[in-house]
Amino acid sequence: MSGAVTMQQALALAGLAVVLALASTLVSLLAKRVPATLRLAATPLLGLAGLAALAAGLIALALGGTVQTTLPLGLPWLPWHVRLDALAGFFLLLIGVVTCAVGLYAPAYVRGFEHGHDSLTALGGFSGLFLTGMLMVVLADDAFLFMVAWELMSLSSYFLVAYHHEHSANRRAAFLYLLMAHVGGLMILLGYGVLAAFGTGFSFSELRAAELPPIWAGVAFALAFMGFGMKAGLVPLHAWLPEAHPVAPSHISALMSGVMLKVAVYGFIRFVFDLIGQFPWQWGVVVLIIGCLSALFGVLAALLQTDLKRLLAYSSVENLGIIFIGLGLSLVFLSTGYRSLGALAFVAALYHCLNHALFKGLLFLGAGAILHSTHERDLDQMGGLLRRKPWTGLFFLVGVLSISALPPFNGFVSEWLTFQAALQAWQLQSGVLRSLIPIASAVLALTGALVAVTFVKVYGVAFLGQARSRHVRRARPGPWGMQAGQGFLALLCLLLGVFPTWVIGLIDAVPRAILGGGLPQAGAYGWLWLTPVSPQTASYSGPLIVLMLAGIGLTVFWGLNYLWSRGAPVRWIRRGDAWDCGFAPPSPRMQYTATAFAQPIRRVFGLLFQIDETMTRQEDGTLRHRLHIGDRFWGLLYLPIARAVESAARRVVLLQSGSVRVYLGWTLATLVGLLWIIT
């Protein structure tokens, strides 16, 4: 009995989160008069909403139950259904964590906007609505509320992308985002339509009961995969993402990349794993292949960028690719009857969702901190920031190590789990699947290694070395609030890497609820040992790794610096100029830039991109190097569609005669036609 009561409380907490987010919107209306409202009331309310969502998610995951209710809103015959189960709880947790960090970070960050001419009301108001939309998508239990919340999320984030609208490039990015979001929304709507056509209504419980013939199930799957994949930025529907995410204010970028993309993953899981429920293995292969393409393309594109926030956005494409590799593996295993292996891959994908939210949020907040104090996004102008912003540098390093999937941080655990799932492919009956899945894991391995290259480039160029421009040289450590936000996420990155058994114990409620079976053996040997399949197959002990790394490292340090030095005749450390093989003293301009660092990779993988590189000699005898890296998908996919739409529009323009009566005539004809069709 008490369990049911606490599930109710979880739902109430989730409701409180929505109310707080809406309150943040309302408070922001005052920001036009009193600019400090945004900093003192609106963003803290956002953080509190995050905290409430976090608590609700934790309770829902810990209890693993389900609670639902209807709201007295919506259409007369279709009230809004709300439901909180383990899956929704997991994503509430994910939204809540990042929002908490943003709530800590944003007050100091938005202070920089108080003296600008952009509307603070718009920033605060749409941030609140954006969070409301995301929370409601996760809580929705019918297609109608889901679509309303989905559109609320898309529209409000459009206004946030267009926030710095004085640059035409930003307006263009925002328009592209709006366009793609709506095409995606349309596909999702059609997907629900297909389900509803075979069901009895629009609530999820009715959709779940719908009996679909295989062909229509395939159509629904294709629509949902395209719709949610578009929002998640999967290749080749990713073009809007690297344009839109970087131009929003940094804490919003963190929310968009860290959280909104996961809401798309949530939609996909809810639609395919929960609502359709039955799938052939071919879907899994499709998801797997698209995931591989996204992962590889995303990381290569990220590697070639020099704009820090754009680079992070491309890296989101890559991480979503990894998540979908996990989901594809899960679909393959589930459809061939290996439920526990399916659960393993599913847990790996969810774990990576959470990890990506944490480290991508952290990295975007770090990029925002750099932007805040230097007004610089171009890596080639940065350098030496570690000594000027030591805390940001430390937290960013944690983010870099996490995203590069290095032990003992969190990114490593989810990739390790994905590998473990892929390595169980030998159990499958089909020989083709047995040979395809290892190739997918090869792609995953290559991706992981390239991510490390990308982020070594970022960290080495931005935080190490010497400053390459004047305003970067004058960078100062940011306000404590911003550092606290990053520190919170960095700490979680470490904890999730060191104690994976606890995290999996929590996540495990989701596959138990959705797939009907979890991973009981993962923590069977205590919290110290992660054994996803069996201890003979594989085991990993995060705590012991950390203990040994720290223990050995400190022992070596102590031994060499104190024990060994006793009685040493010379001074133990001496500072001097850089040696650099005795050449002229190195100047900041002699350092490797981000472009130079990526040059070997550009040469190896150049075919995948449209690279336009020229060297011209100026009149004063200096050489000028121009490099432009284009996305091949623009020429292959988007421009032909745009041209086709334009030429179609040119035909339709004949209808536009300018006379009101002609328009009314068309209206009449349409009305008559529709009525005729209905009868």
Next chain:
Amino acid sequence: MDNYLTLPGWVLAVFQSCLYIALAPLLVGWVRKVKARLQNRRGAPLFQAYRDLYKLLAKEARVAHTASPLFRAAPYIVFTATWMAAATVPLLVVDLPTAAIADIIVLVGLLALARVFLALAGMDVGTAFGGMGASREMLIGALAEPAMLMAVFTLAMTAHSTNLSSVIDYHLVDGFVLRPSYLFALGGLILVAVAESGRIPIDNPTTHLELTMIHEAMLLEYSGRHLALMEWSAQIKLLLYGTLIANVFFPWGIGRGFGAAALGLGLAAVLAKLAALGAVLAVGETVLAKMRLFRAPEFLNLALLLSLLGLLSHVILEVGA
């Protein structure tokens, strides 16, 4: 799980880890000696590498004004991560607790951790050579890491385990079986080992030309004990790859119990195998020339192809349905 975590197991694990750092300079000395003999030189004494390390450890460390704290922390991190990675590879006996703490994927991850910090340290002072070395090292690493993972996945899929002890156990139980997949995995792993430990034809550990350096270019700013740790971890890495190849593909002789006889036999066997591998490496380095940097991707693509063919031939030829 419990059969790993016994007190003698832990003691032996510590002993084996210490053996790794103790033996690492010896292997390098051996390779140098054989190479010198092949080139009709007498060469430095076998224990020269130890003397070099001792000398470096006793010298003061010089650090550039522009270096950040990361520069001074990196040698310790690189050394520790490489050492821990090595500790997971069974050297004398199987069934040690270290193999349960970290499986073969963690091993690759720990090596990647060391590589990332090495590259970051190279970029820290802000010299041109450091950045150059870091960029090249990361390129090689990015192509070598998937090849290595594919090669070890071939082993893992055959033995149905990513635990190195289990893999070796499986082969000892199975006896001598000719597996095409292992042949390819062995080829791929040897190429990766050559590339990752910075040997000819990818990198030349004895080069003095800054523009052709990869690994050494990142260490140019290091001196004293920092340099000693960096050199030492490179030597441990070479020993790690040698042991991995020797004990996984030719596991015979490795101890399966914790008795003195098993340990002695294991030590003798692994020393003999490593000596043979070292001689092969020396011959290879003598007959081959260093490649241009942009030939290196071809070399590593070959490694990737071999590992991939290893996986495929495992699926096609060895499993069947």
Next chain:
Amino acid sequence: MNLSLLPLLQQLVLVLAAIVLFLSFVLLAQNRLISAIHAFAWQGALVAAVTTVVAATGHIHHLYFSAALTLALKALLIPWMLHRLVRRLELERHTESLQSPTLVTMAAVALVIFSYWLVLPMIQEELTFTRNIVAISLAVVLIGLLMMVFRTQAVAQVLGFMSMENGLFLAAVSATGGMPLVVELGVAFDVLVAMVLFGVFFLQIRESIDSLDVDRLNRLRETGGDQ
């Protein structure tokens, strides 16, 4: 199928067949003609070795003869002829790289998986050994054809053609214990004649268009076009 239960000689056949497949990849991606000819010679030698091992395991005596024939023809005579041809055409230092070697290699990997998929319906347990070898042989044939598609150099195309023949021979030997001797002799003779004809053709082509790039033969198309 459990590999460790097979007799050692059959394991050896598998290993040799896998190396034949690997050499197909080497042929496909090899830039230098001379090295490609060497790879081809090794492939022939390995096919001969497979034949010998199959002869030894099955006690099929006429297979010893075809092994010797293969060795003489594929590993020695034809590579020697190609070698001489290349020297006469002064192509020893000729290199030719594929447009995008990675993509072609990936295509070849896809062909391997495809051939495996094709033979999967043979599911009788006692046939798995044969089936797997047939998959490899089919892959060798398809990769040979792929090589002929993507290589522009005529000598390289001949190598592709010959390695296709290697694949067919491998399939015949391992699946059915070899073709009847008469057929085998006939095929060997055909290959030899083909080789001689290729040689004559190359010299002629070289004399008339001063190149062995088959893309230069494009003007032989029906519509004639601009030239």
